[in-house]
Amino acid sequence: MGLSKWEEDLLKNADAVIDKSPMEPLYAGVFFNQNRKKYWIDKATFGNCFMVFARDFSVAWGSDKRYWDWPSIKETSEVFIDVAELLQVSWLSVGSKFDTANLTVGMNYEVVFVMMLKEDSDGWSAPVTFRLDLPNGNKQQHEESLLKKPRLQWFEIQVGEFMVEPKNDGIIKFMLGETNSGGWKRGLVVKGVVIRPKNFLQLKAGGAIPAKGKKVTLIIRNVNDLSRDVIKSDTASVKIPEIDLELAGGTLGGLVTTVEGLERVHGFTFGDSLDEDRRSKWLDFKARLLKLLNIEEPWTLILDDALANSFIAPTTDDIKDDFQLT
Secondary structure, rough: OOOOHHHHHHHOOOOOOOOOOOOHHHHHHHHEEEOOOEEEOOOOOOEEEEEEEHHHHOOOOOOOOOOEEEOOOEOOOOOEOOOOOOOOOEEEEEEEEEHHHHHHOEEEEEEEEEEEEEEEEEOOOEEEEEEEEEEOOOOOEEEEOOOOOEEEEOOEEEEEEEEOOOHOOOEEEEEEEEEOOOOOEEEEEEEEEEEEEEEHHOOOOOOOOOOOEEEEEEEEEHHHHHHOEEEEOOEEEEHHHHEEEOOOOOOOOOEEEEHHHHHHHOOOOOOOOOHHHHHHHHHHHHHHHHHHHHOOOEEEEEEEOOOOEEEEEEOOOOOHHOOOEE
């Protein structure tokens, strides 16, 4: 259940001092690599999210002040980032790369450019090519016109999407470019690329609201119980009475996972600024969670859903024979 080493190191090496409770900065976002990247947890899917800012990109002619400017803009009340502002260029090529090992396994991710067109932008009659290269060698590519995009406001263009699987992790590469027309272009501002889970995993209630909710209780006795399929809607709370754990509805969003996946959906972390007493309590809680996953003794998992949209699969075809599940 514990965090991977990169997550622990990330908070220790964050650009700002982390002095809040462990999860708060992860929801708000942590900047690192001199404000060239940002990491946060998406509350809807509880998946890892990243933004790679333009300063971390490879930009053709990017260091030539005749063609590109790098103004700083305020990203938060305390953090400034550099954006890439196109002054003039006929050969447009902008891109970067990212290691998918830091993403949440089992989730479908999208890669999205965040950009803006200035009021005096010009030269966008030819479509721009967007491309995503995946670790397995597959490529996703499409063209999109910027002519009708809004001016002076940020907009997004999806480059592609992919499923995160351990056997296919590695480096993804993403780029945008226009090199065929030979025409001069100006006025594009590139903020960066967001790599985030798609919200199709978020479960919503459909149809009429039931008169009664649904409470599903499962006694975990062996490793087979950890592999049971679970559908948890975003209205369901999760309870484990043996360790006094209760997560209110909406905390984890909607998930299609397993019992083990529900327990491992995310770990807990702490920075160097956490006092020894709170650190000790977190470590104790983490140790008790690990005991549950190792099934050192039976434990109880409860899904309590006001809209009755959650489900834990039985181990047999006939739910009546599954006495662990009520």
